[in-house]
Amino acid sequence: MNLRRDVFQAIADPTRRAILLLVASQSMTAGAIASNFDTARPTVSKHLQILTACELLEQEQNGREIYYHINAKKMKEVAEFIEPFRSMWEDRFNKLETIMKKYKSK
Amino acid sequence: MEQKTKIDAREGKQELVITREFDLPVELLFKAYAEAEIVEQWMGTKVLKLENKKHGSYQFETTDPKGHKHGFHGTIHEFSPDKKIIRTFEMENTPFPVQLEFLEFEKLTEDTSKLTMQVVYRSVADRDQLLKLPFAQGINMAHNRIQDIVQKLK
Numbered sequence: 001m002n003l004r005r006d007v008f009q010a011i012a013d014p015t016r017r018a019i020l021l022l023v024a025s026q027s028m029t030a031g032a033i034a035s036n037f038d039t040a041r042p043t044v045s046k047h048l049q050i051l052t053a054c055e056l057l058e059q060e061q062n063g064r065e066i067y068y069h070i071n072a073k074k075m076k077e078v079a080e081f082i083e084p085f086r087s088m089w090e091d092r093f094n095k096l097e098t099i100m101k102k103y104k105s106k
Numbered sequence: 107m108e109q110k111t112k113i114d115a116r117e118g119k120q121e122l123v124i125t126r127e128f129d130l131p132v133e134l135l136f137k138a139y140a141e142a143e144i145v146e147q148w149m150g151t152k153v154l155k156l157e158n159k160k161h162g163s164y165q166f167e168t169t170d171p172k173g174h175k176h177g178f179h180g181t182i183h184e185f186s187p188d189k190k191i192i193r194t195f196e197m198e199n200t201p202f203p204v205q206l207e208f209l210e211f212e213k214l215t216e217d218t219s220k221l222t223m224q225v226v227y228r229s230v231a232d233r234d235q236l237l238k239l240p241f242a243q244g245i246n247m248a249h250n251r252i253q254d255i256v257q258k259l260k
Contacts, residue, residue, distance in 0.1 A: 051215075064162060066181065068177070082113055082115060082237060085113065085238075085239070086109070087128070089124055090110065090126075092149060092150075093110070093126045093128070093148075094110075095129070096148040097128050097130060099147050100128075100138050100144075101130065102128070103134065103137070103144070104134055
């Protein structure tokens with residue numbers, strides 16, 4: 001299984017991104033997460049399963065409840081994957097903007 | 107600082123979309139793509155050939171910090187001033203297949219504009235591989251950033 005690609009599939013879905021944002025602020029149970037969405041509970045469960053499978057979320061047993069929390073390390077890895085490519089273009093475009101502003105004032 | 111350049115690379119798709127808004131009238135933004143000597147400045151490349159017209163072609167050459175030369179070239183399929191450029195892009199002497207680029211220039215206000223660049227790759231794997239390239243060029247990029255800052259201080 002190509003885990004890296006699965007991670008990107010996981011964050012491509014808007015509901016899953018919303019779940020990650022929600023859980024980012026505090027650990028939550030599946031029920032508490034589901035109560036934030038209009039989506040059916042089993043659908044939310046499926047999303048949690050996918051996010052857990054690709055290690056973006058981690059489960060923690062607390063008494064009878066299972067809490068979900070963000071795996072910061074994995075999240076960072078995902079963000080960094082595309083970041084060098086993005087900042088390469090950002091650099092080029094910043095340069096373009098600077099040059100053309102000078103061009104305008106000539 | 108706010109990130110002005112956005113990349114949309116959906117999983118499983120063999121394309122990506124780069125968008126950026128500029129504090130420049132669309133005519134000036136387009137000019138930065140149309141004139142060889144300006145392209146040289148912001149792309150950090152030497153322009154060997156730039157025929158901006160349908161059936162035209164272009165050829166760039168960059169020199170890396172170690173002095174190695176890298177060639178890039180492509181064919182222009184459409185060139186509509188201040189609106190659109192459609193072209194191919196290929197890196198010479200690399201295993202990467204040719205890619206197709208759709209560049210759309212949009213006027214937002216009199217002084218601002220937007221560029222949308224859709225890049226289509228031969229396969230999903232080719233796209234992902236290309237996205238990872240700048241990792242290897244990290245040192246080179248840091249160098250560019252310093253240059254950028256120095257330029258702004260001038």
